[in-house]
Amino acid sequence: MSLRDQIVSLEALAAVDADLRRLEDQITAERGILADLKSELSKLDDKLAADRASVAEMEKTRNELVAEIRQMTSQIERSREKLSRSRNERESNAAQRELEELRKLQRDREDEMNKLATLSEAAKKTIDETDERQRKIADELGGRESDISKSLTAAVEERDARLADRAKLIPKVQPITFRRYEQVRKRKGNAIAKTIDGICLSCHMRLPPMLFQKLLRGDAFEQCPSCARILYYEAPASTDERGTS
Numbered sequence: 001m002s003l004r005d006q007i008v009s010l011e012a013l014a015a016v017d018a019d020l021r022r023l024e025d026q027i028t029a030e031r032g033i034l035a036d037l038k039s040e041l042s043k044l045d046d047k048l049a050a051d052r053a054s055v056a057e058m059e060k061t062r063n064e065l066v067a068e069i070r071q072m073t074s075q076i077e078r079s080r081e082k083l084s085r086s087r088n089e090r091e092s093n094a095a096q097r098e099l100e101e102l103r104k105l106q107r108d109r110e111d112e113m114n115k116l117a118t119l120s121e122a123a124k125k126t127i128d129e130t131d132e133r134q135r136k137i138a139d140e141l142g143g144r145e146s147d148i149s150k151s152l153t154a155a156v157e158e159r160d161a162r163l164a165d166r167a168k169l170i171p172k173v174q175p176i177t178f179r180r181y182e183q184v185r186k187r188k189g190n191a192i193a194k195t196i197d198g199i200c201l202s203c204h205m206r207l208p209p210m211l212f213q214k215l216l217r218g219d220a221f222e223q224c225p226s227c228a229r230i231l232y233y234e235a236p237a238s239t240d241e242r243g244t245s
């Protein structure tokens with residue numbers, strides 16, 4: 001297997017790997033869009049459930065306070081009657097203290113009810129806003145899921161086809177060269193580079209003269225001292241070729 005054949009196979013392999021990177025990025029991005037929408041929808045569901053449970057608990061507490069206030073109103077009426085029937089100063093003072101304590105408790109319960117009413121209204125407003133946001137996300141998910149699923153299916157099919165192409169190319173590359181290629185590809189993405197005039201066309205660093213001379217002979221692959229990519233020499237296009245291209 002000539003070096004030129006190896007170069008052609010490596011170039012084809014690099015093109016396939018570039019397509020695979022693009023497809024994997026596309027698949028990851030589109031799956032991420034769906035996952036983000038579903039995750040946000042799930043969080044909104046959880047928030048709605050928690051906020052509604054909180055409102056229900058506040059309503060329960062409010063009803064309990066209403067019952068307490070009604071009971072205290074009755075006790076206040078009885079204390080007033082007791083005050084009006086007082087026979088001496090001692091009984092009058094005791095009834096007055098009881099009446100004041102009941103009135104204070106009633107005011108405290110009314111304050112609690114007012115605070116609960118404010119909190120409940122704020123929570124209901126939040127629920128309305130969250131509900132609206134949830135509907136928008138659900139509509140967006142419903143509108144995009146079908147298109148993204150189709151795009152994902154096409155990308156996965158194309159990726160599988162390119163993987164099959166890759167499997168056919170691997171045997172055309174010498175094992176030691178392929179191992180080197182894979183090591184560089186995993187670090188750099190693109191694993192091969194060419195030089196025309198002694199400069200690596202991937203990292204744009206000038207090569208040592210002796211290394212460039214080795215590449216000119218075309219006996220074997222070398223690696224760029226700067227970026228470690230597999231290097232090969234490509235002769236510059238002739239003047240006639242450049243003029244007709």
